[in-house]
Amino acid sequence: MQTLAVLMAGGAGTRLTVLSDRRAKPAVPFAGKYRILDFTLSNCVNSGIYDVAVLTQYRPHSLNAHIGIGKPWDLDRQRGGVHLRQPYQGSTADLDWYRGTADAVYRNLDFIQEKNADLVLILSGDHIYKMDYRAMLRYHQEKGADLTVGVMNVPLDETHRFGIMTVNRNMRITEFHEKPKDQDKGTLASMGIYVFNTDIMVQRLSEGTAEAPRIDFGKDVIPAMIAADKVYAYPFEGYWVDVGTIQSYWETSLALTNPNLNGSLNLHDPNWVIHTRSEERPPAKMGPQAQVCNSLISNGCVVRGRVENSVLSPGVYVSPGAVVRESVIINDTWIGPGAIIDRAIVDENVIIGAGTHLGYGDDMTPNHAMPDKLNTGITVVGTGAQVPGGLTIGRNVLINSDRIESDFPAGVTEIASGETI
């Protein structure tokens, strides 16, 4: 059985605010040296799937640079390997951008058909999990299914965030509700992982009409197939997280720093290595005054201050007297002497001036501009921002990418919670 994996990596991930304004969500750094997409790509190769297409649309440059020819995953191959697929003109009469997941696959149907794969495994590039897809592919064949959907049990009060399935005793899906408001549909949530028989998928995706479009797998394709085809649910039990919001990104990152909690996502497993493209960097250096506990520290970091419950990506510099607490600091950020970072996500190449306190006080006012995205007390700083020294910055503050000293209000030393710069 030949399987082609198709990774959906084109979404904008707007809930991650500035983390995804310069890059697609799958390219957002995670757990220090990784990118979110590394987990799915590594799952593919660790499952023996070496034929992988990555569909991009939104801000693909970071993703293109990261994946390249696929060397870190051994996907630089003569046959198969990784293919980055960009939107292009001329595939159909339609000159529009991809309108949804199914539409993106539909526009790449000729590529998929050329592959002559029996099965197509559709994956989402923005989830953190370790999964052997071989078990699911076997299950799909044993059931004689046309489509198998990866599902897992979620808490009842979260069912409104997911596509929820109802199944019969044989795990055949009988009903599908996209993000149901009522809590009576059960707790089996779709993980956005689908195994299709290629010919059925080609047929169903080509059937779209104006009245019954085939734009989204969750909204359109699966509901339509439940009636006509054999659609089964494959229950997955293991660690799986959608890091699509600032709060879940932060929580999931910090959970990795506590060795007692992270039994479910073990990055040290030699039998399931998560591969990534690493820059060559020297080992992490701890200065004589360094105090570090409960943290993940990547290569190339220099820690001369204090780091607690935090995740540091490669090349972060923590000056003497600086304190980093419950924060995620991304590549090559410089934290000045005496600066305090508390409950923050700080993107790449940021400069935090000496003595600045980021994440100050008990005022939990949600961000005024995006109260729905930034309301749990986490302050976020975008790529390349230069935060002046001596400032006190509250919570739920958003500092956009590339902000420099002159973008901050003159003569002000305090930025209240909920502000946006």
Added chain:
Amino acid sequence: METLVMILAGGASEDLSVLTLIRAEPAIPFGGKFRIIDFSLSNSVNSGLFNVAVLTQYLPRSLNDHVGVGKPWDLDRSQGGVRLLQPYLGPGQSSWQQGTADAVRHNLDFINEQHVDNVLILAGDHIYKMDYGPMLRYHEQMRADVTVAVRRVSPFETYRFGIVSVDGEQRVTGFKEKPRRSKETLASMGIYVFSTQFLNDILADGKLNEFGRDVFPAMIKSHKVYAHTFEGYWADVGTLQAYWEANMALLAETPALDLYDPDWIIHTRSEERPPVQIGPEAWVGSNLLSNGCVIEGIVERSVLSPGVRVAAGAIVRDSVIMNNSVIESKARVERAIIDKEVTIGEGAEIGYGVDNIPNRLHPERLNTGLAVVGKRAKIPPHMKIGHNVIVKPGVNESHFQTDFVTSGETI
């Protein structure tokens, strides 16, 4: 001007004791994630030299694995790239290589096939960052037959090096191999640029086997030999003490050897490992910690290679610990070099006591208080091990007679 780089990586380096019982010196881990040969290889590619040969003879397997096709150094090329050259049999070729010059002589065929103007000969066991470009240009300008890189050393150290004397134009006029006392303090770094034709000519004399001992004295009078002075950091880590000191020197606030320079990256073959995980009760002042380490205990002034685990309550101080070694809880490791995949059992102590009795079998190698533990050795729980002790690779519980190994012993 085309240049071929020849890295000499075949010597046995017995002074490094158990570290070189299982591998060639250039393959020894250094500075956490690197190997010693990474410095010469990275210097070559950073100098724009992409035609490199590595000459092996002594225990080459680890080196072969590490260098591979040269990918980490961008040396996997269709033109040039890196070649690992092994000793071989053939007509007129029936003995092992007898020294540095003999190793190059064995490979003259290869050199002449490369059609290069110059051959840059490097030692695979030195730690330094050097742009070879200026030296090669100097060699051309002087129309030299040979140019040797030299550096000033302290008068107390001349006995460790080949010492050259030069005239006002930097032309080499004399050479003494390891003089006890010398007025001259310019030491050869074992880095030579030979014009290819001259290299062929001089090696035609089959009796000259070592560059320092034989070739150099033979050519100074009759040929144009120039010295090129290098002023940066350079360390020969050929003894246990020098190896340990060079590692410890990396811990300085601004070390003489800057590994963090983005314009002169030291490349290495890295296994994919997660970031360092530091636990709730850990204490980590003044260290280099590599990816994949899990630190639950106290680590101070030490260099840890990837995948080292230090359990809660364990203490590591002033030590070099190589890949995947495990320090169990309440164990204590002080002033030690611990090779790969070693287990230090619960409550065991390495570097116990305050005496300094030199190692009895090798007092000349181990006399500064360091303890050395070979690859895959298992130190039983609560074992106490003194100073200047050598624990050989693969030693386990059955090799220990008592629960106290006094200073100077070898297990």
